[in-house]
Amino acid sequence: MLAIILGALSASTRIALADSLKPGDALNYIFTTTYTVLQKPPVDPDGHMSAAEWAKVEFPKTSISGGFIATVDRLDADGSAHARISTSSNKRGPSGPDFEATVTPDGQIVPKVDFAAIQAAGIDQNNPGAMIPTAYRSWTQAEQANFWAFVADRRLLLFNEVALGAGKKKAFKEGDAWRIVIADQNNQVVDFVFQGTQQFQGRDVAVLGLTTTRTTQNGVGPVSGTAFYDLQHHLLVKLHVVGDDDTTLGVRNQTVDIVLQ
Numbered sequence: 001m002l003a004i005i006l007g008a009l010s011a012s013t014r015i016a017l018a019d020s021l022k023p024g025d026a027l028n029y030i031f032t033t034t035y036t037v038l039q040k041p042p043v044d045p046d047g048h049m050s051a052a053e054w055a056k057v058e059f060p061k062t063s064i065s066g067g068f069i070a071t072v073d074r075l076d077a078d079g080s081a082h083a084r085i086s087t088s089s090n091k092r093g094p095s096g097p098d099f100e101a102t103v104t105p106d107g108q109i110v111p112k113v114d115f116a117a118i119q120a121a122g123i124d125q126n127n128p129g130a131m132i133p134t135a136y137r138s139w140t141q142a143e144q145a146n147f148w149a150f151v152a153d154r155r156l157l158l159f160n161e162v163a164l165g166a167g168k169k170k171a172f173k174e175g176d177a178w179r180i181v182i183a184d185q186n187n188q189v190v191d192f193v194f195q196g197t198q199q200f201q202g203r204d205v206a207v208l209g210l211t212t213t214r215t216t217q218n219g220v221g222p223v224s225g226t227a228f229y230d231l232q233h234h235l236l237v238k239l240h241v242v243g244d245d246d247t248t249l250g251v252r253n254q255t256v257d258i259v260l261q
Contacts, residue, residue, distance in 0.1 A: 019233050021072045021081040021103060027235070028261040029109075030067040031155070036253040038244070059252075068152065070101055070109055079105040087148065096148035097141055106167025107235040108160040111149035118150050125150075158223075159258055161190050162210060163236045166229040172197075172206050188212065200228045201260075203237055214243045235260065 037059035044054045070083040081103040087096050100112040118125060121133060121143075136144065165180045176194040181187050195207040205228040213220045225241030237260040244253060 020075065020079075023072050023074055025072045025081075027070040027083075027103070027109070028067065029070075030065065030257075030259050030261060032063055032065045032257045032259075034061060034063045034255040034257075036061045036255075038253050070103060072103065076102075083109075085109075085111065085149075085152065087152075097145035099145045099149040099152070101149070101152075104163075104167075105234060107163040107229070107233075108167075109156055109163075110160065111153045111156070113149045113153050114146050115150075117143065117146055121147075123147070123150070125154075157185065158190075158212070158241060158256075159236060159239055161185070161188065161212070162208070162227045162239060163229075165190055165192050165210070166206065166208060166227065166236065167234060169194075195226075197231075198228075200237060203228075203230050204232070205230055205237060210241075 040057070040059065043051060044057075049057070066087070068085050068087045070085050072081045072083050074082045076082060083101050083103050084098050085101045086098045102108075102110045102112070104110065115125065121135075123133060133147070136147065139147070161180065161182055164182075165178070168180065169176070169178070172194040174194070174196075177192065179189060179191045181189050190210055190212045193209045195209050197204060197206055199205070208227045208229060209224075210227060211222065211224045214223045215221075221244045223241055223243035225239065227236060227240075228238040229235070230237050236258075239256070239258045242253065242255045
């Protein structure tokens, strides 16, 4: 599902008409999240260690990987594709029931979520790292599938914002900069700058720099990153973002990579 057309008009890179997804096409994305503690609390938050013992504690860099496969089963009249999403069943992450999603013409992957059911279950809709509720095992398969769709939706928020921003451009030229505002995400702002084109895994991609913000326990913090957007197939094939993430362990750096295989 991917390629490119380079136009010479005004030294710009023009976006090709998208090669449509077809039933049976599969998008296999791998997530890798890496945490590095930058500043730990001055004392043990659990109160078990003396100041001297706590001072010797080091937190190694940790990485967590996961993935999902979106398999197209039909095309819709608006140009989007209906897909079934399956999650990892190996060490890359916990698996859950398959659930439905829409792949939009600009490459967003939007899980189908019953948010009223999520709210009724007492789950924090603003928590992208939602924990499995204690009552999960007593839920029906449909309820479990809806929960995993919700988790995927939260984790794909920035991915989808970047795909939306990239898809708004009909052509790129050197120095291009633009902004999108996501009204249903509290007017979240994402700024983009075009950094050129290159090959990535055999695909011709536009390289986009991006900046936005993330709300943490200590307020709003900056997030920056790079995205590779396939110009022929209108798919986000790589997203790399870095930002701070405040936790009970102090301030830690969070790096997220999402890559289409």
